[in-house]
Amino acid sequence: MTQNADFSAKRLMPGYAKIIMLLQSMVILFFSFWVLQEYTYNFYFQAYVNDMVQTNGSLIAILVFVSSLGLALGLFKVLKSTHHQIGALVNQPRSPTIGPVASTSSAKQATDLHPMVAALKAEMAHQGTIEPIPQIEIKDTPPPPRFQAQPETQQVKTQVGTPSTVITGTMPVLKRVTPDQAQGQNSQR
Numbered sequence: 001m002t003q004n005a006d007f008s009a010k011r012l013m014p015g016y017a018k019i020i021m022l023l024q025s026m027v028i029l030f031f032s033f034w035v036l037q038e039y040t041y042n043f044y045f046q047a048y049v050n051d052m053v054q055t056n057g058s059l060i061a062i063l064v065f066v067s068s069l070g071l072a073l074g075l076f077k078v079l080k081s082t083h084h085q086i087g088a089l090v091n092q093p094r095s096p097t098i099g100p101v102a103s104t105s106s107a108k109q110a111t112d113l114h115p116m117v118a119a120l121k122a123e124m125a126h127q128g129t130i131e132p133i134p135q136i137e138i139k140d141t142p143p144p145p146r147f148q149a150q151p152e153t154q155q156v157k158t159q160v161g162t163p164s165t166v167i168t169g170t171m172p173v174l175k176r177v178t179p180d181q182a183q184g185q186n187s188q189r
Helices: 003-010 015-041 043-090 115-126 179-188
Strands: 164-168 171-175
Touching: 015 043
Parallel strands: none
Antiparallel strands: 164 171
16 A cells, blocks of 8 residues: 555545534534523423433433443454554565656656655755855944933923712722812802
């Protein structure tokens, strides 16, 4: 069995299959969300589910345990068969190696390589024939001088008065009160 057949048979999946799996996952998530919302807001559905779990709880627990055990054993079997396949590949006798890739580029190679490996080998073989990139001269220019603007002197205006806190809704808001307003509020009290 060649590497090309190995990769094309096991690793690639058609695009429509990926789209179908994505759509199925979205439908499953939608229905799961729907059932969760129904359980949360429907009293009768809550009663039904709770009653079903109470009466069939032991049966549900046994089914979950048996299915988990079956899944674990199946995965262990797949892992063991994969180890056997890897061991068989490692113990195979090696074929003699070929000379440099540049000398075999016109002739057909004895080993069938994956297309990506063949492209990388060809690129590496041709790197010696490619002209090096010319050096780029970078000229340092001094940065333009910075001018500092003189701050203008402005008069600072301050208001005399004590601020008071006014609560509107849930956020306290700071409100300025002038002395005239404060005296008016005190006289009203």
